[in-house]
Amino acid sequence: MQKNWDVTWGFLKSPRKEQDDAGEGAAKEQMPKSISKMLHGEDKAEDSDVPTRFKQRLDKMKPPKERFAHPMTTQQEVGWHKGVELFGVSQHGRKNCPELWAEKNPDQHKF
16 A cells, blocks of 8 residues: 555655756746736836725726737627728718708707
8 A cells, every 4th residue: 555655646745856946947937927927026016005996996997908818708809809901991981061961040949
């Protein structure tokens, strides 16, 4: 029983010191930047004065493109990526023509 413990459950043991030093570099490369900043306390200096609940409120006011790395809903995918118009928008759009607008008559509506 004692002989088989290392073979079957040895992966649960903490790594040795010499292995730990060699593994730190690889672990830092795999860790996302946001988590490493959070762990090492690399925050903005101006944000340290603002209370947490106000930071959260300010973050909620940001548009989704600034809050998230990718669209969270299918509706956000519509405006998330670059536009499809390769040659610009159509020249056949709506044009303002003052001849078509009615003249303003102050006596017309008496409320």
